[in-house]
Amino acid sequence: MHELINKFCVYLSYPFVRYAFVVGILVALCSSLLGVTLVLKRFSFIGDGLSHVAFGAVSVATVLGISDNMFLVLPVTIICAVLLLKCGNNAKVKGDAAIAMVSVGALGVGYLIMNIFSSSSNLNGDVCTTLFGSASIMTLTADKVRLCIILSVIVVGFFFVFYHKLFSITFDENFAKATGINVNAYNLMLAVVIAVIVVLAMNLVGSLLVSALIVFPALSSMSIFRSFKSVTVFSVIISVTCTSIGIIIAILASTPVGPTIVAIDLAGYLICRVAGVIVRR
Amino acid sequence: MSQLIFENISIGYEGKAVAENISFSVGQGDYLCILGANGSGKSTLIKTILRLQEPLKGSFESCDGFNFGEIGYLPQQMEMQRDFPASVQEIIMSGFLNRSRFLPFYKRSEKQKAEQIMNTLEIFELRKSLYRNLSGGQKQRVLLARAMCAAVGMILLDEPASGLDSRASSEMYESISRINRDGTTVIMVTHDHAVAMKYASHILCVGKKVGFYTKEEYCGRVVKNNIFDKGENDNA
Numbered sequence: 132m133h134e135l136i137n138k139f140c141v142y143l144s145y146p147f148v149r150y151a152f153v154v155g156i157l158v159a160l161c162s163s164l165l166g167v168t169l170v171l172k173r174f175s176f177i178g179d180g181l182s183h184v185a186f187g188a189v190s191v192a193t194v195l196g197i198s199d200n201m202f203l204v205l206p207v208t209i210i211c212a213v214l215l216l217k218c219g220n221n222a223k224v225k226g227d228a229a230i231a232m233v234s235v236g237a238l239g240v241g242y243l244i245m246n247i248f249s250s251s252s253n254l255n256g257d258v259c260t261t262l263f264g265s266a267s268i269m270t271l272t273a274d275k276v277r278l279c280i281i282l283s284v285i286v287v288g289f290f291f292v293f294y295h296k297l298f299s300i301t302f303d304e305n306f307a308k309a310t311g312i313n314v315n316a317y318n319l320m321l322a323v324v325i326a327v328i329v330v331l332a333m334n335l336v337g338s339l340l341v342s343a344l345i346v347f348p349a350l351s352s353m354s355i356f357r358s359f360k361s362v363t364v365f366s367v368i369i370s371v372t373c374t375s376i377g378i379i380i381a382i383l384a385s386t387p388v389g390p391t392i393v394a395i396d397l398a399g400y401l402i403c404r405v406a407g408v409i410v411r412r
Numbered sequence: 413m414s415q416l417i418f419e420n421i422s423i424g425y426e427g428k429a430v431a432e433n434i435s436f437s438v439g440q441g442d443y444l445c446i447l448g449a450n451g452s453g454k455s456t457l458i459k460t461i462l463r464l465q466e467p468l469k470g471s472f473e474s475c476d477g478f479n480f481g482e483i484g485y486l487p488q489q490m491e492m493q494r495d496f497p498a499s500v501q502e503i504i505m506s507g508f509l510n511r512s513r514f515l516p517f518y519k520r521s522e523k524q525k526a527e528q529i530m531n532t533l534e535i536f537e538l539r540k541s542l543y544r545n546l547s548g549g550q551k552q553r554v555l556l557a558r559a560m561c562a563a564v565g566m567i568l569l570d571e572p573a574s575g576l577d578s579r580a581s582s583e584m585y586e587s588i589s590r591i592n593r594d595g596t597t598v599i600m601v602t603h604d605h606a607v608a609m610k611y612a613s614h615i616l617c618v619g620k621k622v623g624f625y626t627k628e629e630y631c632g633r634v635v636k637n638n639i640f641d642k643g644e645n646d647n648a
Contacts (some may be wrong), residue, residue: 181637264526292516299506302498310463310510310562311486357542 135383151388153179155374157283158335158345162328163370164290167363169325171301175346176227177215177322180234181339182331184211187237189261189338190245201278205330211237212326218360220352224365251395263337279334281334282327289324294316298359335374336389341381344370347396352402354407414439415478415566415597418459421470423456428457429468436616436624439597440565443592444599445603445608445615452619454601456489458570461599482510484563486555488570488601500546500554501539504530507561522561529560533587549580556587566597585611 142234162203169175187225188207197203211393215230245258271279286362289299308314353367377392414437422432430453438444450455459465461472463480474480484507507520530536533553538546552572559567566628572588573581589611593597602608608615615630617623625633 167497294516295506295509295518298498298502299509302496302506303487304501305464305487306485306506306558307509308464309483309487311480312509353495353497357497358540359497359502360499362497384645 139379139383141403142179146273147271147380150273150276151378152375154271154276154279154331154333155378155388155392156371157279157372158328159348160376161283161286162332162341162344163348164287164319164363165328166370167352167359167366168297169345170299170349170353172321174321174325175342177212177228178325178329178345179342180215180230181208181212181233181326182333182338183241184208184237185330185333185341186261186338187241190241190258191331194244194248201275201330204333205327208330209323209326212322213319216322252292259309259365261333261337262339263387276336277333282331286324286327286354287329291322293320297310297321304358336392340389340393343393343396344389345376347393347400348373351396351400351403354403355410369399369403370396414475416472416474418561419470421460421472422468423453423460424468425465427454427468431618431622432469434616434622434624435616436617438566438597438614440597441592441595443589443598443611443613444600445612446599446618447603447605447608447615448618449603454618455570457618458485458599459570460599461568477636478565482562482566483560484559484565484567486552486559486567486569486572488574498543499539500535500543501526502539503543503554504539504557504561507558510562514646526557526561526577529557532561532590533557547580549576549583552576552580553587556584560591560596563596566599567591569598571601571603573602573607 166175169178185208186203188204190202195203213231215233242258296307296312296317299310299312300317304314328345329338329341332344336344348366348370349362351369352362356362356365373395374392377395378388379390380386380395381388416438418436421434423428424430430451432450433582434457436444440628444452445570446457456465460467462485472537505518505522505525508518510524528633530539533556535550535553535557538550538554543551546554554570556572559569568587569588572583576584585607588600592611600612609627609631612627615625615627617625
């Protein structure tokens with residue numbers, strides 16, 4: 132045990148490990164903060180669809196040789212988020228079908244583009260990294276960390292300022308509309324924030340596993356707690372805890388970071404379910 | 413003193429009118445019941461008053477400084493998500509959001525008002541409970557409390573007693589009547605004539621025939637029509 136702690140301290144002296152922790156905790160915070168709203172508004176699948184869109188955008192950026200792909204990926208994902216939300220509202224293509232279409236389309240075309248145009252010698256490795264985030268969190272630059280901090284502050288700020296309004300439009304959209312809250316504007320903002328979270332979370336767990344960060348903490352928390360506020364607070368706590376444990380295990384046992392975090396989140400969910408059953412007795 | 417004036421307005425959706433030439437006015441402290449058969453446009457009228465949709469023809473206005481953002485609304489049978497975690501207090505407080513537009517928190521005065529409303533409706537003890545575990549009558553009273561938080565001068569109720577048993581619904585109507593006696597204008601959609609006759613001060617019929625009456629006028633008409641019906645029956 133003592134040895135493990137020593138080993139961990141040595142690792143912590145490397146800047147990239149510290150970056151990984153900072154980004155990991157911020158992403159866990161943001162995704163879980165809005166996760167409750169997204170799950171209850173039935174938006175969690177949009178998050179999944181967007182992560183595939185982000186994958187497509189990453190592959191295009193890689194092929195184009197854009198070194199900092201955030202500047203392409205973020206706007207593309209935001210635009211898709213807004214479009215998906217609009218599609219959900221008018222019934223020409225049903226919301227869930229539209230999401231499936233966009234996400235599979237982006238995934239397929241993204242891989243195709245990478246396969247045809249990429250000059251990289253390790254194509255499968257690149258794709259795997261983008262999908263499962265295996266090593267990308269360990270290769271964060273200081274710039275990316277800074278961007279991540281700024282975006283997280285925006286997301287957290289958005290949540291705190293509009294907390295009650297988010298509650299109202301999540302709980303009863305019609306009532307919110309009737310009392311003069313501009314529901315469409317808030318939904319639009321929410322879509323943008325989802326996109327930001329997805330792009331942030333991609334750094335941590337890769338695009339295939341992004342939804343896990345949004346969905347697991349919210350569901351875990353909802354199985355124990357009863358009010359909107361306590362559910363939100365606890366989902367942040369559980370998310371940050373699980374992510375930290377996941378990163379530590381990944382470093383010490385040299386497992387891939389993203390899947391490790393998701394596995395811990397899943398374990399956390401199961402524990403919460405059991406705890407929930409016991410509490411309700 | 414009128415808060416709301418409708419003049420020759422047609423309502424409907426997608427260009428199809430469901431009710432035409434509706435005229436009525438609502439004054440401070442009135443209790444207006446909107447009567448009509450299913451599909452006669454009662455709910456459409458409510459949505460029009462709330463400005464969730466535009467009237468097909470004509471326009472309406474508020475008077476005496478009455479503000480549309482100050483209407484409290486109790487929707488008809490809300491589709492509740494089964495797993496929604498929300499405490500009674502959180503739901504009731506969300507009624508205030510129309511006024512504290514840019515404040516990220518609730519004011520102390522609002523908390524006090526909510527407490528007072530909860531006491532009036534006898535749900536103060538439930539304030540920490542989970543909404544989805546409440547009985548139908550309790551849920552409806554919570555939503556009424558939320559509407560009261562939102563209301564400054566007027567409260568709009570769409571079939572407030574639908575789905576309630578007779579005891580819960582008469583309690584509901586008594587609560588509404590009490591709110592009205594305290595000076596809040598009530599506009600209520602109902603299909604229950606007896607309720608309208610018991611509580612309303614004015615009655616608006618929508619559908620093929622549109623009419624706006626005070627209760628006395630309406631009673632007179634009902635009596636007359638009944639005699640007329642009887643006469644016809646006698647002839648047959």
